[in-house]
Amino acid sequence: MIRTILHVDMDAFFAAVEQRDHPECRGKPVIVGSDPRDGRGRGIVATCSYEARKFGVHSAQPISEAWRRCPQGIYVRGDMAKYVRVSERIMAIFLQFTDRVEQVSIDEAFLDVTGSRTLLGSGIDMARNVKQIICQDLQLTASVGVAGNKFVAKVASDLQKPDGLVVVEPGREQEFLAPLPIRRLWGVGPKTEEALSRLGIRLISDIARMERAELALRLGQSGEHLWQLAHGRDDREVSPEEGFKSIGHETTFDRDTGDRRLLHDTLLELTEKVSRRLRAHRARGRVITVKLREADFSTSTRRTTLPQPVDTTEKIFPVAWRLIQGLMRQGKLVRLIGVYASHLATPEEAGQLPLFEPAPERDRKLAQAFDKITNRFGDHSITRAALVPPRKK
Numbered sequence: 001m002i003r004t005i006l007h008v009d010m011d012a013f014f015a016a017v018e019q020r021d022h023p024e025c026r027g028k029p030v031i032v033g034s035d036p037r038d039g040r041g042r043g044i045v046a047t048c049s050y051e052a053r054k055f056g057v058h059s060a061q062p063i064s065e066a067w068r069r070c071p072q073g074i075y076v077r078g079d080m081a082k083y084v085r086v087s088e089r090i091m092a093i094f095l096q097f098t099d100r101v102e103q104v105s106i107d108e109a110f111l112d113v114t115g116s117r118t119l120l121g122s123g124i125d126m127a128r129n130v131k132q133i134i135c136q137d138l139q140l141t142a143s144v145g146v147a148g149n150k151f152v153a154k155v156a157s158d159l160q161k162p163d164g165l166v167v168v169e170p171g172r173e174q175e176f177l178a179p180l181p182i183r184r185l186w187g188v189g190p191k192t193e194e195a196l197s198r199l200g201i202r203l204i205s206d207i208a209r210m211e212r213a214e215l216a217l218r219l220g221q222s223g224e225h226l227w228q229l230a231h232g233r234d235d236r237e238v239s240p241e242e243g244f245k246s247i248g249h250e251t252t253f254d255r256d257t258g259d260r261r262l263l264h265d266t267l268l269e270l271t272e273k274v275s276r277r278l279r280a281h282r283a284r285g286r287v288i289t290v291k292l293r294e295a296d297f298s299t300s301t302r303r304t305t306l307p308q309p310v311d312t313t314e315k316i317f318p319v320a321w322r323l324i325q326g327l328m329r330q331g332k333l334v335r336l337i338g339v340y341a342s343h344l345a346t347p348e349e350a351g352q353l354p355l356f357e358p359a360p361e362r363d364r365k366l367a368q369a370f371d372k373i374t375n376r377f378g379d380h381s382i383t384r385a386a387l388v389p390p391r392k393k
């Protein structure tokens, strides 16, 4: 079966929201960052409007450098909570088209709309509609790529930014990718790019032309992977619960249950496992997803994006419990529940995202102390007084 996958990515996301909310910024170079007025180089550019990009301003640049290139720009401090709210509305729009939505970052998602074609039209129809609804409801523009797999859809969405729509018909993937530089391939960073360019390999077509075995010989496993991508092949699924990377736990009850206390305590235990694993990996998650399966196997998920990445039960559990309660239906018994943290960042990465501030130190120390004790005495040695179970109705 030929799949239809959309990759949607908002244009100049934080800056576009600011231009929308402050009409005096429209049509002007707008730079969003932490510490924007600090010309001495402490702040970092989160993003900037397309007007500012003409001056050579870009994400992750020191504000001082942006200032040097574009002193006439409008410099604003971002409002992360607002962007998260807008992001949630965007993700909700995607769910009108399919429940197979994989959020990749705050402003970007894959949609597997294969199953929606009979009802909602072709890939290009759905792409146009997604763009139109985002524009009408949120006064923002998105760029969309439509293709038979994730990789090609992602490349396509980026090609005509801003307000782009690029469709790659099935069977034309290789032709579409051929003239593009190899850095467009997933897994080709600056180092690989340099190594390959020394061999005269600069375009995706150069890789597609190579013998598969030769590429594998030179680059090992990633050679095989690049060869597949260069031919426009990518069979990874759009996976709603997983997101980009995730840590999760789920459990099936011995007997289907409607007991809220049991559900609460089980979810708390699962959350505890997730947060311990997050800390063990020195990672924090920004998206919390819960899953609930009813006795008849009908399964639903719900997720929320947090303003800051988290790795503690104190932060994750209240969110997860609220989401689970939203999924529970009167009189329906529950077979399975699960909780996942995704869109993971290491503390270092979280620090690089200028607007995501690290979790309070106090919270972390508490969690670390807790880990030490549970690691020594097993999972059940401490119960948290802070997390009081709900009163039975």
Ligand code: TTP
Binding pocket: 009, 010, 011, 012, 013, 014, 015, 045, 046, 047, 048, 059, 060, 106, 107, 108, 161, 162, 352, 353, 354, 355
């Ligand atoms: P991107 O989608 O990479 O960028 P963008 O939406 O601003 O612009 P484009 O039109 O090229 O897609 O990132 C989405 C948001 O994430 C961006 O608006 C701000 C935030 N961000 C950071 O805070 N730091 C960063 O280094 C990057 C790349 C993005």
Ligand code: MG
Binding pocket: 009, 010, 011, 012, 013, 107, 108
């Ligand atoms: Mg974007």
